[in-house]
Amino acid sequence: MPSATLLGQSLLSGIFIGGLYGLLGLGLSLSWGYLRLINLAHFALAFLGAYLTYQLAGVAGMHILLAVLIIVPAFFVLGVAMQWLFTRFSVGEFASLLVSFGMTVIIESAIQWLWTADMRKLQLEQGTVSLQVGTLFVPVTEALMFAVAAALSVATWAWLRFTYVGKAMRASAENPEIAAAFGVDHRRLALLLSGVAAAYAGVAGTFVAVIYTLSPAQIFAWMGVVFAVVILGGLGNPLGVLVAGLVIGVSESMTMAVIAPTWAPLVSFTLLILVLVLRPDRI
């Protein structure tokens, strides 16, 4: 029988990895839900953000907050540019999957060209610090990452729900023609949303750099589980993505603690299949 400490520690671990799933899935969910673009390049952007964090904070010796202040706005602009290209060439939903996959491979190759295929690790003193709470240890970086993921999810939800821009965005996604008749400029909103989604990828990338060792091919390692999170959470639903991330993260972690680690990957996809069978309307 697992000890209470083991279960508690595993629960914490699941919450934190769930936060990262949610953070990685947030931008993807927004662009899929509101722009009807399945943007696989979102993962590549996150890893590009991670490598830039490594370069700025690790190699150039910049403070990590300063690195974030450079990366996030730069990614916003990159996201706007990507959306402009998607619109310019009338890339539809299905085509976006292939086009963004191609962009992912190009970004992966560029990363390998610039940083080589060698593994890179951003060694930060605070990266492995933990706080002890009773018998449990709370890793500070992961806790901060979860807080950021939760704050961004709630803020995005509130933005979409309560602001004029958010309402226009939802109206445009629901029925573009009617929304346009009321003066909603879908193209501008799409540029804004794509910029926000890319900026979120930059934020996620920063945490990936601090927590993980980087190699170009890892871009593809996250796709399956984050897709499951996005679909479970509901397209364009920021709170849903966070909750789905937590459900999958905690389920995986508790499975590892109580049963066996090899069973963990089955959990996310079993949940996904169940949702697709029982609630097909979520997509």
Added chain:
Amino acid sequence: MKSTRQGVSAALFAAARGFVTALALGVLGLTAAVPAGAAPSGPPIRIGATLALTGPLASTGFVHKIAGEVFVEQINKKDGLLGRPVEWVVLDDQSKPDLTRTLYDRLITADKVDLVVGPYATGPILSAMAVAERHGKMLIHNSFGIPKLAKYDMQFPIYSFGMEPEQTFPNTLLDALAASGKAPGTVAIVTSKFPSVHFLSVGAREVAKKRGLRELLYLEFEFGNRDFGAIAARVRDADPDFLWIGSVGLEGNMLLEALKKLNYSPKIHFHLYPAPAPLALAPEGQNALSLTLFEPHPPFSRFPEAEEFIKLYRERAVKANLAYPEADMQAALQYATWQVLRAAVTATKSLDDKVLAQWIRNNRVDTVLGTLRFSGAGNYGDDLSKVKQVQNGKWVVVWPKEFAAPGVKLLMP
């Protein structure tokens, strides 16, 4: 929308990825074929291979590429092979066994190379072996992890850890620990299910049991596991004297980092196939143990050509911006591959695969790894594996004593 996602098959993904990778590499000015230096005289002897230059195995693939280029450059500066220059035709297999199969077919039938040598890693080698067998080509390979699967009689393994490494290597490791005077009494085995790792971990489990170690924990995880938090919590709960981590690449680092966040450091920790740089350079990697056949210090540096190889490899690796520029086991495996090939061609004065295979089977070859033989079952020779340890940010051999770096001994907690 549902039909959209359902319509995208894995095959389409693979095809698109291959096409776009080729396009991207072309755009970035990279080339997969690596022609070697100037010819001593006559048409070059073309030797084909693939390496994982992109994909998850690329970091080690590049190590092999650099080591092979060092050898080819050196041999072309001298007399070449049979007085002719050597051209190494290297294609990028993207770390994919299926693509490796296609590329070896291409090398043999379309590019019409004279000889082939193996790619990096067990899966791609197995693919290349099948193609070599179909075309009657000899295959010297250097990183094949499951000896029992090497059935082809003209394949020759440079990775000399014997025919039953799952028995011999864990014994070597436990001998080293016992000789330190602080033999562990309990063990936890945490292992990836990656095939070439898993069978060694299972073997280590049996050996540990036979040697009287009490098993506190045995866990398997899937290759590609991202979250080691819960696994770390279980290791900390078990608190073994000795932690065997059946890891590939970064998995060992990830587990150590997760353990550190729980304020726990394993007493003795062994990593099967770690990424050398991240583990050596990470603070928590200090005292980590692993398996090796070569490290760049005496007595290895006194083996034939080793000193020059170590120096040239280091120069190139620094230039290529590798985080760990020392010539370690992987680099030496590639170099030794070429040494064996050169010895066979030089001795037989032939490029005939059957003649070369016959010679290799019947002779011993001095290499940077030591003297290799291929006369045992499955063309395997002796288990030459050694135990290495991270000490002050570098890997050094600590066991057997006669191969330990000068002045170095196994550090135990």
